[in-house]
Amino acid sequence: MGRHIHVIGIGAGDPDYVTAQAIEALNDTQVFFAMDKGEAKSDLVALRREICARFIREPGYRFVELADPKRSTGPDYREAVADWHAARARLWAAAIAAELGPDGVGAFLAWGDPSLYDSTLRILAAVAAEVEFTFDVIPGITAVQALTARHRIPLNGVGEPVLITTGRRLREHGLAGSAVVMLDGDCSFQVCPPGTRIWWGAYLGTADELLVAGTVGEVGTRIAALRAKARARHGWIMDTYLLRPAD
Numbered sequence: 001m002g003r004h005i006h007v008i009g010i011g012a013g014d015p016d017y018v019t020a021q022a023i024e025a026l027n028d029t030q031v032f033f034a035m036d037k038g039e040a041k042s043d044l045v046a047l048r049r050e051i052c053a054r055f056i057r058e059p060g061y062r063f064v065e066l067a068d069p070k071r072s073t074g075p076d077y078r079e080a081v082a083d084w085h086a087a088r089a090r091l092w093a094a095a096i097a098a099e100l101g102p103d104g105v106g107a108f109l110a111w112g113d114p115s116l117y118d119s120t121l122r123i124l125a126a127v128a129a130e131v132e133f134t135f136d137v138i139p140g141i142t143a144v145q146a147l148t149a150r151h152r153i154p155l156n157g158v159g160e161p162v163l164i165t166t167g168r169r170l171r172e173h174g175l176a177g178s179a180v181v182m183l184d185g186d187c188s189f190q191v192c193p194p195g196t197r198i199w200w201g202a203y204l205g206t207a208d209e210l211l212v213a214g215t216v217g218e219v220g221t222r223i224a225a226l227r228a229k230a231r232a233r234h235g236w237i238m239d240t241y242l243l244r245p246a247d
């Protein structure tokens, strides 16, 4: 048998997004490895614990918190991220070896789906060079799906592609066709022409959810103000939006 790790997508905010397959994997897990990202994201840690408390039938599991190594702020972004992933991989390898018995089952809970802007799978690939284990991946509801469901809209135009990108890349490259923007701390939609349509969502799937739709000209300033206020109130914010160029 040997050690096994489930990488479980838990959905992007609403505990009801947890799938039947994820519930089975949660119940199969003895040790949950969690990255401690500090106070600001403590609401998110609480949600993970709430999911475990709600769905695990016989609670014999443990949480092992892994301190997140410091990310260097050097000029080369890719190099800084690579160093950070390597430091995490060493930490995870040591924790898996120390905390899981030879046939133990552990899990990493990934926000949304593990394939989308999440480093868990990349880091685990590096961990595999240091400790022996098998792993599987349980898909989850992403922020993209939560956004389109809550706005009740299709993701793509008929037969059209959709780009999933970051705020930084939107600022650098502009908008060409439909795009979902994630990881944007700067309301980068403001670089788009005023006729651009936007469907914006923050804290999707949670009790604090915020939704705004319109054109960038009509609602851009309102979103920026709402976002700043909510971020100040909670200490953190996660928002995602879909953009479509004017017809």
Ligand SMILES: C[S@@+](CC[C@H](N)C(=O)[O-])C[C@H]1O[C@@H](n2cnc3c(N)ncnc32)[C@H](O)[C@@H]1O
Binding pocket: 012, 013, 110, 111, 112, 113, 114, 115, 116, 117, 118, 141, 142, 143, 144, 181, 182, 183, 184, 201, 202, 203, 204, 205, 206, 238, 239, 240
């Ligand atoms: C590190 S990525 C993780 C994405 C995640 N793996 C997923 O499948 O949605 C974090 C970004 O996802 C988006 N996001 C995640 N959860 C969200 C939520 N509940 N509401 C709005 N945006 C969210 C935000 O753009 C945030 O900056």
